[in-house]
Amino acid sequence: EAADFDIQTVDGPALTPKIAGIVGLCLTSFLWIIASWRLLYHYSGWCSKCCQRQKEEEDLHHLRTDGLTTKRILHSLLWTAMVVEGVAYADMVATNSSNELNYTLLDIIGRGILEFSTFVIGTIHWFNIISQARAGDKKLAFTICPVILALVTIGVTVSSTFEAAVLLSGGYKTVHDFRANSKIHRITLMVEAVGWGVQAIIVVICGNMVYKRISSLPTFSQVRSQAKRNIINKMMIPMIFCALCYALRAGFLAADFASRIVSPETTFEAGIGWWVGNCWVPTFVPSIMLLYSIRKRDREPGSIAGVPDTLLQSPQAEALGDPFQSFHQTLQDFEDEDSTRPLKE
Secondary structure, rough: HHHHHEEEOOOOOOOOOOHHHHHHHHHHHHHHHHHHHHHHHHOOOOHHHOOOHHHHHHHHHHHOOOOHHHHHHHHHHHHHHHHHHHHHHHHHHHOOOOOOOHHHHHHHHHHHHHHHHHHHHHHHHHHHHHHOOOOOOHHHHHHHHHHHHHHHHHHHHHHHHHHHHHHHHHOOOOOHHHHHHHHHHHHHHHHHHHHHHHHHHHHHOOOOHHHHHHHHHHHHHHHHHHHHHHHHHHHHHHHHHHHHHHHHHHHHHHHHHHHHHOOEEEEEEEEHHHHHHHHHHHHHHHHHHHHOOOOOOOOOOOOOOOOOHHOOOOOOOOHOOOHHHHHHHHOOOOHHHHHHHHOOO
């Protein structure tokens, strides 16, 4: 096991599997608890039922929808990912080693398949909402981007599956030996780097559509600057942080791929930089951002936290009345908020 720690890293000092496992187990446990609570909330509606008020029961009937939705799928995938990664981290703590079991669960199944699929569902959910709101004139993007995400997800899943099969076939003495010499590992690094990079770009495109949709509303030009920032931030912050984290992970994977080609004995996959920049931050931050973004129950049309429903109404709903009435009221609320604050001299 000492060989596990005697590794040449290019991204800071190597962390022992036990230390990395403890930190990772804490983060995944926290996310698992939140995902479990939100999963129960979205599927059962228990939080609303417990109040036993007629008005809330009517709201519950309005809010809840039957069957699988992108929100429920995302929560289920995230919950599963945290279980798988939690088991892997627990094994790292117990054995103080990087072995075939925890590497397969953590790097291949957890981050390689489940996390990627979870975040893709989140991106598709955003696109669905914008599509319902008729955001911009880029109608072709509503078809092309989800198709690209689906193809990339298939590619990542297939390459990860082959990597797991090769690793578990027993042809390598250690996980470090597998990382240094396996061709399928290099292929998977490249495929995942491209996949996360593509997802980062698509989230940026999605965010740009949202910004144009809000800023093009007739009433938006009449709003004070502070209120504008509040509205834009509530919409844009989750997308910005997710895109940055996806790009960060793509960068680390691409750098590791290049390092394997130039110097196979050195690695990005054991240093503190890898654990923080590729593993923990790109897992924890997007998970929190997506849980925040989809915290409301499913309803028609879909909603993004902090933004009035009329911004996201379908074309049919907009045709029935004043499409900006609720939005105008929300803007007035923001302005009333500003007016109650003391003026700075």
